[in-house]
Amino acid sequence: MAGRFRSTLPRLVNSLTSDSLSTHRSTVHRSLLCNNFTDPQQSRNFSSASPSKEPKIKVPLAMFGGSGNYASALFIAAAKAKALEKVESELLDLIAATEKSPTFSQFMKDLAVPADTRVKAVTEICDQAKFSEVTKNFLVLLADNGRLRHVDTIAKRFSDLTMAHRxxxxxxxxxxxxxxxxxxxxxxxxxxxxxxxxxxxxxxxxxxxxxxxxxxxxxxxxxxxxxxxxxxxxxxxxxxxxxxxxx
The missing domain is CATH 3.30.429 (Macrophage Migration Inhibitory Factor)
Known part of the structure; x- marks a missing residue:
């Protein structure tokens, strides 16, 4: 999986230097995000937004702060999709890619990169790596909200939740x-x-x-x-x- 990242990094660089990026965000991305994740301030109440017929997902550990809210929301979405282990593995692959590529790492941290550029680049990377929809939608959410620089901390807290679950x-x-x-x-x-x-x-x-x-x-x-x-x-x-x- 990590090898797929290395093959997509040149595409990422091209995205960062392109002057012909779309000036609007995809409505498809918007609809997917709304179906899977809440606003960070509402993530603690994520499970209450589920249809009444769905089983209520409980987070195994109390998480606090922004990274804790994001990790909890991701846990609930992954649990509903029965993809906890897959999402955890994909996040670890992403973290490994940032550690191996200074360019990719800088991209994740640079707030000067326009949101449209972040969303486009992350979408392409996830598609090339064949990430699950849950992971893809979540990373797009982070990119859109300027939170990619916190993905390492969020991934660690998500791992704490999956470990507690097991x-x-x-x-x-x-x-x-x-x-x-x-x-x-x-x-x-x-x-x-x-x-x-x-x-x-x-x-x-x-x-x-x-x-x-x-x-x-x-x-x-x-x-x-x-x-x-x-x-x-x-x-x-x-x-x-x-x-x-x-x-």
Missing amino acids: GEIKAVVTTVIPLPAEEEKELKDTLQEILGKGKKVNLEQKIDPSILGGLVVEFGQKVFDMSIKTRAKQMERFLRDPINFDA
Whole structure:
């Protein structure tokens, strides 16, 4: 899928430099957006706009802020279309494409690009990549509203929702060097015991030499900081405290 992006990037550049772009937005795009997504301010009430005969889709996690509203609206649309995994995969492909192409990345962030240009380029890319209608309509919405620069954050929050839907919990462990396989498995098993049955731990490793040693585990809403850096700071505070000899 990512390869399709690379083949469409020249077309994107042509779109950005073209002087003959349409000066109006497609009415087809408008009708598709209205059928699948609400205005960002109304995205929390997205499910209430569904016909009464359709099952009500519940978002598995409470999301806040603009990116949370967009991610929630996308989750509901993808769930209704029974395309959660497909949409998640397509968003990951898009993010990978922005990381590999500075031109594409700049295009996503540049607010000076006219909305018509953004919509046209994104539509062509989605068609070439054969994205689902849900993903295509959503990206066109972001392009039209000048929100493409937030797609990375929205995609991450959407992944949080799909993981919660599957009963998965992401744990991020930060170390100075990669954990050996045995230690990684031991940590994952420990976290799995904490969660209990019915949940699955997805362990993600991050490397940060600034913690000096030890590890930091972010798990759900909790942070277990066992880094040497934090212990050194605690020791420094202890040494700086005045000594009470009477005690």
